Amino acid sequence: MxxxxxxxxxxxxxxxxxxxxxxxxxxxxxxxxxxxxxxxxxxxxxxxxxxxxxxxxxxxxxxxxxxxxxxxxxxxxxxxxxxxxxxxxxxxxxxxxxxxxxxxxxxxxxxxxxxxxxxxxxxxxxWNSAWTSESKHFLFTSNTSPELLGHYSELLEAYYALMDERFGIKMSPVLGRTKMKVHIFKSKKEFQNIAEAGYSTLGYFDRSSQELRFFHNYAEPAQTEWVSLHECTHLLTYLIEPQYYPQIWLNEAVADYFGSCEISRDKKGKVVLKPGTLQNDRVLTVQNAIKDGNDTKLDELFLIPREGFDGFQYAHAWSFIYFLNEANPKYKKAFDKFFKDLYTQAKSITYESIPVPSEFDKSGVAKQASPKEIRRVVLSALGHKDTTELEKEWKSFIAAIPLDSPEQRFKRAYIQVAYRGLWGKDREETRKNAEQALADLNAAIEGGIQTARAYATRAEVLQQLDKDSEAEADLRAAIKLDPLSARYRWELGTQLYPGFAGFADEDGFSFSVEVSNQKPPEGEAKEQLGLAAELDPETYGELFGKLHK
Incomplete structure (x- = not known):
């Protein structure tokens, strides 16, 4: 089965x-x-x-x-x-x-x-009877709604136009006029089950099937828009040259920079995209690294292999591309030319044939510009002989970015909580991280970020700090703002039911429970847990049943 x-x-x-x-x-x-x-x-x-x-x-x-x-x-x-x-x-x-x-x-x-x-x-x-639509460059399938199908169709076509204007998308002769497939799932669980995505994966472009796949996050649609544009960048570079094997840091940093667009509409109602939205968590990572003296140097960044590219390096890579596009018009123009030349395999850049996994290319061979060659081309385009002065400009620019607005402080704390950034090497470091996150969330909520997600995130931090009564109050505030959230009701129910613990399996596809309380839940605990099970039986129905055994 x-x-x-x-x-x-x-x-x-x-x-x-x-x-x-x-x-x-x-x-x-x-x-x-x-x-x-x-x-x-x-x-x-x-x-x-x-x-x-x-x-x-x-x-x-x-x-x-x-x-x-x-x-x-x-x-x-x-x-x-x-x-x-x-x-x-x-x-x-x-x-x-x-x-x-x-x-x-x-x-x-x-x-x-x-x-x-x-x-x-x-x-x-x-999914087997999902809505479908076709646009100028894409074939869409989604079981969300016709409205969301139309939204993403318009969004990705606007992004195609933006990148075409910026770099010029001349499709590879191998692909001809192929329209790429876009699959948008209505839930993360369905995305994991059908698209066989990992638990931490939000979206991806599959080269073998030429499909862009992601799920719509109803609680945080802006995140899904970012994911769709980020992964669409990989799709578009594939269209330009399917056999180019990119350096990981550059490939992901460019997708992150251009995928982080400010989305608006003009007077005629047409979608307008402005790339380069500030990513607070990445800025904070680099700023802290600079203070601690363990920041990644530019010469190190050029050489990072795929297996060494983690979240820490991701932040540095994005910040360098952000710096090139936002700090200096001269650098922005030079970057555009470099990036276009790189993916269109300009004669001024030396490429080499390298072995690649069959899932990247069936032939097992692809073309790549070496780290040394990319370093040479980047420095030449920017007018630098070595990385010394360029690195100083980059790090000074990032270090000077302020992160004080309520929105920035909320996002900083939310990212830390959502991606288990609270956990340190010991209890003291974990508590210190939680206290900093709590300070950020307090400032964000007092500053006007009074959303269900903000209160629920603060509740999780308060639980970490053993402030259960305050956490309960925040969960009630989250439910008041989003009464149909099964997750918030489940969290409240488990807090009211002593001895309960829930665990996600490593594959992320199922949950297990451990209950030290010998009595089934009663009163409000039973009500909240039961309502969660009725609101989302796929996630909580089986768990609720186990609590009564």
Missing amino acids: DRSQRFARIAGAALLLLAPAWADRLVTTDNRVLVCRKARAEGDGYKLEFENGTIVLADKSLVKAVEIEGDMSDYVPANEDERKKLEQGYVKYKSKWMSKPAYEDELRKEAEAARKRTDEIALHSQ
């Missing part, structure tokens, strides 16, 4: 355990189909009744469609006038009085329309 089948069975079993006999369905704006006992409009939002509790939505911003399958006639009169009208067989619906048969007929029509829309979304939410 493959992973997708395994998860389908787990999710199906969880739904059977959790779903009531009569059920309404609700489609969220991020295209999740939620099953609940009853979904009814209440005030400006909805009241959702689940098996394990009730969720009240203050407004309808999180809801795309509602399908009522249970008792549709439970109308409650709002005043005495309505009560009398009802006694006479009339009901007020959408500001209009109508007979009860007409009212029920209207409800049936609306329910049928909602059912059709829900069925369509549910149908296309499966």
Whole structure:
């Protein structure tokens, strides 16, 4: 049984355990189909009744469609006038009085329309029946939504135009006018299962199938936009010359710089991209390295092999390309020429044939400019005889970048927490890292970054510092801002349930639990854990079931 089948069975079993006999369905704006006992409009939002509790939505911003399958006639009169009208067989619906048969007929029509829309979304939410579209340069497949499909189509075409204008994309004769495939998955788990991506992978370009693959992160869409553009850079350089085997530091740094675009629209509504958005976490890494005296030197950067290219070197590589494009117009112009010449295999650059893995090229051979040659060409283009002065300019430029805004402080802390950067070599270093992250998050939230993600991130740091009551308050704040988040409810439930621990397997495809508490969860702990399981049965349904064994 493959992973997708395994998860389908787990999710199906969880739904059977959790779903009531009569059920309404609700489609969220991020295209999740939620099953609940009853979904009814209440005030400006909805009241959702689940098996394990009730969720009240203050407004309808999180809801795309509602399908009522249970008792549709439970109308409650709002005043005495309505009560009398009802006694006479009339009901007020959408500001209009109508007979009860007409009212029920209207409800049936609306329910049928909602059912059709829900069925369509549910149908296309499966990868084998996903939506497809074709643009000038790409073939798209996605089970997110038609709106997101259109968004990424427009975004990647705008990026193609930007890079074509900057460097000139003349497709290799080998590829002709081939349109590259773009696969956009609706969840990370599905991306892992179907695209066989690793747990820490957010997206990638697969040369063998000529496919760009990534998942849409509904909680952080800006991250997905960055991933799509970053990986699209690899796709575009492949189009220019499939047989060029790039130096890792340059390849990733360029993708990172140009993939980090400021996205806006002009007066005509056309997408406008401005590359070079500041990456706070990378700046901070290099700034700290400079202070500690262990920063990567430019001559070392030129020589970094693939196996030695980690996150620390990634930050240095990006910062050098950022410096070349942002510090000096002369350097920017020189960089553009160098990069174009490198990938189009200009005669002024010497290339050599090297053996490569078959997954890179079936022939097992590719062309590459050596580190020594790239160093020579870069220094020549920038007008330097050696790296001494250039390195001073680079490091001085990066060291002087301020990182004080609420947005910057939040991102710095979030990256540290999300990628396990809190953990140091010992408890004291870990606590010191957590205290710095907490200071950043406090400043960010007080400065206006009052999002569910900000509160949930701070809760994780507070837990690390053994400040459980404060962490609980932040999780409640996160749930208030994002009441349909299964993750936040699960985190709150586990905090309220002593003796629980959850672990991700190394492959990242499944979770295991360890419970020292011999009693099943009760009270609010059971409510929050149960709601999490109903909101996301694929992730939490099986875990919730284990807690009751």
